[in-house]
Amino acid sequence: MVALSAVHYVYIIMTIVIIVTLMLKKEIVLPCIVGTFLIGLFYSHNLLKSIQIMYNSVVTSATELLGIIVVISLVVAMSRSLSDIGADELMMRPVRKVIKGKKMAYFVVGIVMLIVSWFIWPSPAVALVGALLLPAAIEVGLPAIWAAVAMNLFGNGMGLSSDFFIQGAPSITGKAAGISTLSVMKASVPLWATMAIVTVAVSYVMMVRELKKNNISESCENIETPEEIAATQETKITTGGIFIAIVTPLAFVIDVVLMLKYKIVGGDATALVGGTAIIIMSVVSVMHNTLSESLEKITNNIKEGFIFGIKIFAPVIVIAAFFFMGSQDIAKQVLGPGATGLLSDIGIYLSSIIPMSRVPIAFMQAIIGGITGLDGSGFSGLPLVGALAQTFSTAADVNKDVLAALGQIATVWVGGGTIIPWGVIPVAAICNVKPTELARKNLIPVLSGLLATVIVAILIM
Structure with a gap:
């Protein structure tokens, strides 16, 4: 039987404090900072060391999150370049014929996210679905927050918890339980179906009620920056824009084919998506500007993409620094080799x-x-x-x-x-x-x- 130490009790108490703070709809960065400091202090019994642990935990957290920060920033930078030439508008026209309204948009975004997550993992799926379907869903009136809910529940929930195709999750669970991967998958079907149906049904009912009340919180809406407002202005459609509008989704489809053929998953799949975004952004910048202008344009798009990424992820890095210490691997990096999970x-x-x-x-x-x-x-x-x-x-x-x-x-x-x-x-x-x-x-x-x-x-x- 594992005996809990003072460090464990600090972790439990601060987790409860953070959850209560969340329920009160307040920001949780400060409680996480306090929790990280206290864990460092109770573990090391050294004030100087605990201060260093606070910094090291944030650096380690940033390192763990760096990959997803970069890919999101690159996809946003690519989206900026597509908006400059009106290619994003052209790309969404066929999708709008399928997505007729808010309710359909919710399920189209969710189901596509589920299918892509099954084959290439949720992280790269987020970038793909976000880049290709999100604008169309928002165009028909689906609030960004509910598009995010659909992507979360169908991808990170339904897709990752079943993992029927890549089979990473049932393989790990099965080995630890002393049973086969197939046994775990068979047993999970009725449970997975129950979880999926109930969760999506409750979420859908909540969304419909909220849309009827037309009471979407301002914090859930996309807050447009001056750059974003400028990007939505009328843009002249060119032959090059039409070409890019065709090539961009085709490039990501080729990515998916390559992932399936060569069994590229996880971080490698995310890297393929990010690299494709860089290429598309670079091609657009060179095609639609002079060489001198393209040097400045691509720099500006990269800046905007990473400003967006850091703005979103900055508080999360600090929050994750506390919770990542619950994992043994991270705890060893931050607290020392003797730390446990x-x-x-x-x-x-x-x-x-x-x-x-x-x-x-x-x-x-x-x-x-x-x-x-x-x-x-x-x-x-x-x-x-x-x-x-x-x-x-x-x-x-x-x-x-x-x-x-x-x-x-x-x-x-x-x-x-x-x-x-x-x-x-x-x-x-x-x-x-x-x-x-x-x-x-x-x-x-x-x-x-x-x-x-x-x-x-x-x-x-």
Whole structure:
């Protein structure tokens, strides 16, 4: 049995403080800074060292998030260059014929996000779907916040929690539980379907009610900068613009084909998307300006893209610095080689004090999965919930496959990026909405889905 230290209790208390602050609709950067300092102080027992830990945690957090910051910034920079020549408008015309209204836009964005996430992972899918479908969805009146919700729930939730094609999640869970990947996938189908249907249904009802009331919060709307306003002005369509409007989606389709053919996933897939964005932006700048003008134009687009990226991610880097220390790998980098995974320790401790019967086991498996997902990683808690499924199934004679699948779904839906602000940042950034607001929109649907999924798990395991 894992014994909790003062550091663990500081982590738990500060996490509760942060969650309460979120519920009060306040910013959480300061509580995260205080939490990081206290963890450093209680771990090192040295004031000087704790101050250094605060800085090192932010640097480590920025390093972990750098890849997604760069790809979002590059896609935004590419979008700026497309707007300059009116290619973005041309690209959206065919899509508008399919997306007839707000409600349809919600499902089109979500389903496309789900399919792309299954094959190439949610991170690169965010950039692709955001670049190609988001403008059309907003054009028909779907608020950016609800487009972000659709991308989150269908991609980071439904897509990543099932992982039917790449099979990374069920493979990790299965190995830890001592069962095959196929066993986890089969057991997850009814649970995944329950989670998906309930979550999307609740979210859709909430969206329809809000749209009827026409009470979209100002914080959820796209706040246009002077540069963005200028980019939306009437632009003369040229032959080159038509060419770029055809080549841009074709280039990303080729990316998807290459990802499928050569099994390029995760960070490598994100890199392919980012590199494609750089090429398109460069080609547009050279084609539609003189050589001298293109040197300045591409620089300005890059600046605008990265200003946007840093503006969105700056507070999240500080927030993530606190929660990343719940992961053992990050904790070792920040606190020292003797550090353990705070979230894993807390999960193991909880598992050792619960009664061994079907109902509490199911709820505790889901709760522990959610706790281990608080670091914002959808996969870091999978070995733990897999191991717990093996332990619980032996102690209480319940279906190990179902229990493992339940833990996987809970872990990924929380940690994969749906209800914690530091986990939804890629979608929030591409949709230009506040991560905290997006997490709030997702919270009730996801918790409703998790409750329904636990009940189904109790009935079938």
